[in-house]
Amino acid sequence: MPENQDNEKSIVLLSGGMDSCVCAALAAREGETAAMHISYGQRTEARELRSFHGICDRLGIEQRLAVRNELFAKIGGSALTDQTISVPLVSNNSGKPIGAHIPVTYVPFRNANLLSAAVSWAETISASRIYIGAVEQDSSGYPDCRPAFYEAFNQTISAGTKAGSEGGAITVLTPLIAMKKYEIVTLGMKLRAPFDLTWSCYSADDIACGVCESCVLRRKAFLAAGSSDPIPYTGEAIQA
Amino acid sequence: MPENQDNEKSIVLLSGGMDSCVCAALAAREGETAAMHISYGQRTEARELRSFHGICDRLGIEQRLAVRNELFAKIGGSALTDQTISVPLVSNNSGKPIGAHIPVTYVPFRNANLLSAAVSWAETISASRIYIGAVEQDSSGYPDCRPAFYEAFNQTISAGTKAGSEGGAITVLTPLIAMKKYEIVTLGMKLRAPFDLTWSCYSADDIACGVCESCVLRRKAFLAAGSSDPIPYTGEAIQA
Numbered sequence: 045m046p047e048n049q050d051n052e053k054s055i056v057l058l059s060g061g062m063d064s065c066v067c068a069a070l071a072a073r074e075g076e077t078a079a080m081h082i083s084y085g086q087r088t089e090a091r092e093l094r095s096f097h098g099i100c101d102r103l104g105i106e107q108r109l110a111v112r113n114e115l116f117a118k119i120g121g122s123a124l125t126d127q128t129i130s131v132p133l134v135s136n137n138s139g140k141p142i143g144a145h146i147p148v149t150y151v152p153f154r155n156a157n158l159l160s161a162a163v164s165w166a167e168t169i170s171a172s173r174i175y176i177g178a179v180e181q182d183s184s185g186y187p188d189c190r191p192a193f194y195e196a197f198n199q200t201i202s203a204g205t206k207a208g209s210e211g212g213a214i215t216v217l218t219p220l221i222a223m224k225k226y227e228i229v230t231l232g233m234k235l236r237a238p239f240d241l242t243w244s245c246y247s248a249d250d251i252a253c254g255v256c257e258s259c260v261l262r263r264k265a266f267l268a269a270g271s272s273d274p275i276p277y278t279g280e281a282i283q284a
Numbered sequence: 285m286p287e288n289q290d291n292e293k294s295i296v297l298l299s300g301g302m303d304s305c306v307c308a309a310l311a312a313r314e315g316e317t318a319a320m321h322i323s324y325g326q327r328t329e330a331r332e333l334r335s336f337h338g339i340c341d342r343l344g345i346e347q348r349l350a351v352r353n354e355l356f357a358k359i360g361g362s363a364l365t366d367q368t369i370s371v372p373l374v375s376n377n378s379g380k381p382i383g384a385h386i387p388v389t390y391v392p393f394r395n396a397n398l399l400s401a402a403v404s405w406a407e408t409i410s411a412s413r414i415y416i417g418a419v420e421q422d423s424s425g426y427p428d429c430r431p432a433f434y435e436a437f438n439q440t441i442s443a444g445t446k447a448g449s450e451g452g453a454i455t456v457l458t459p460l461i462a463m464k465k466y467e468i469v470t471l472g473m474k475l476r477a478p479f480d481l482t483w484s485c486y487s488a489d490d491i492a493c494g495v496c497e498s499c500v501l502r503r504k505a506f507l508a509a510g511s512s513d514p515i516p517y518t519g520e521a522i523q524a
Contacts, residue, residue, distance in 0.1 A: 109358065109359070111354055111355050111358060112354055113353065113354075113355075114351055114352055114353075115351050115353075115401050115404060115405075116404065118349065118351060119349070119404060119405050119408045119409075120408060121407065121408035146446050146449065146450075150446060151404075152403070152404040152405075152407035152408055152445070152446065153400055153403045153404040153407060153441075153444060153445055154404070155444065156396075156400040156403065156404075156440060156441075156444055157397070157400040157401060157404060160393055160396040160397040160400045161355050161397060163392070163393045163396065164355060164356065164359060164391075164392040164393040164394070164396075164397060165355075165359050165392075167361065167392035167393060168359045168360060168361035168392055169359075187443070187444050187445055187446055187448065187449040188444040188445070190443060190444070192443040193440065193443040193444035195443075196436060196439040196440040196442075196443045196444070197440050197444070199436035199439065199440075200396060200433060200436040200437050200439075200440050201393075201396075202436075203427070203430060203432040203433040203435075203436045204393060204395065204396055204427050204428040204430070204433035204436070204437075205392070205393055205427055205428075206386050206390060206392065206427055208427065209386065209427040210386075
């Protein structure tokens with residue numbers, strides 16, 4: 045495993061989707077990397093966990109932490125964690141473009157919960173960087189994917205951790221946040237990110253549905269990048 | 285239940301200790317209040333959960349959410365969650381005053397995890413205020429009990445929530461943060477906070493040990509306030 049100059053350890057939050065997979069490949073290229081996965085009652089949690097371990101195996105990431113968070117299933121309020129709210133099909137989405145409003149797949153303040161957990165782990169294993177594959181553009185419009193959120197979160201870490209108060213630092217890095225989705229595919233191809241092991245679909249856990257927001261964003265990204273998506277989908281091919 | 289002028293709903297993070305109990309009494313006096321408790325593998329978690337429900341019963345708080353967080357037990361690194369690290373006795377504490385350094389009872393970035401969970405719940409039940417009984421002075425010196433941490437966290441909420449992005453707001457309130465511990469006792473007495481139902485001890489769950497940081501801070505506070513602490517302790521009375 046290559047090491048970066050300052051020999052800092054990183055944690056990557058790895059859901060198992062395409063963005064976090066590319067983020068993990070980036071982190072692993074930079075130096076010593078540990079990976080964290082949080083199951084929070086999302087519909088596809090078992091499938092995502094399998095992707096997490098598969099991606100770690102392929103990238104040579106040995107230090108792993110998989111944690112269950114029961115909060116989101118208990119509070120509901122999102123189509124991803126509440127079986128009474130349907131995952132919208134993009135074709136039935138009243139013609140609104142993806143990202144124009146905050147959709148029902150928004151899991152309230154999810155990324156703050158994930159990052160807080162990652163920072164806690166970073167304090168105990170002396171990691172100084174946390175990678176998260178948040179994407180602002182070409183995304184679903186989630187408020188916890190915006191740069192301002194991550195800037196504020198880094199202030200919070202600096203003020204509220206032992207490392208921050210003793211002169212060390214833990215910093216959240218969002219290397220993909222300003223990238224177009226097709227650029228992420230291109231970067232992943234260059235890094236040989238194991239896209240074949242990833243899982244992006246919000247609703248199915250055997251063959252990806254191809255029509256939820258997450259599938260549609262992914263398929264359009266591969267199409268625009270001129271690359272072939274290595275995972276199969278139910279139903280028809282999509283249009284650019 | 286009285287209602288505040290603007291009819292806002294609050295959530296109080298209620299561990300079951302004396303500070304959070306007073307905080308809950310304050311919140312309940314202000315208006316509609318829901319209470320949240322998080323068990324995170326701390327030594328006294330079952331005892332604290334009992335206090336949580338007892339305090340809610342006494343204060344008339346009906347809407348409650350008790351959640352288990354398995355992160356801290358998995359990562360260790362704190363005397364509260366790791367059985368291989370002893371809870372220090374203040375009398376054996378090398379003469380260092382409490383709060384002069386970050387002690388081994390610090391649970392890494394705990395309050396960020398608790399607050400993130402509370403914000404997620406606030407988004408789903410449309411609460412706009414989150415009370416937390418953090419105390420800076422007379423405390424153990426935890427970095428996530430400082431005003432700067434809460435200021436940064438409020439920025440994070442504003443940037444990263446649906447409420448924040450749609451013009452609503454969720455705000456964390458820390459009404460006790462600048463108070464001396466004895467002042468919290470006095471305030472609690474005035475509010476008739478049910479101190480008899482609280483649990484502060486870090487290590488025992490039947491009769492409070494009286495000699496951990498948390499017990500010592502509590503006992504000195506009652507002594508300084510000229511009040512009698514309604515719970516029993518193992519061993520001798522303490523000196524002012």
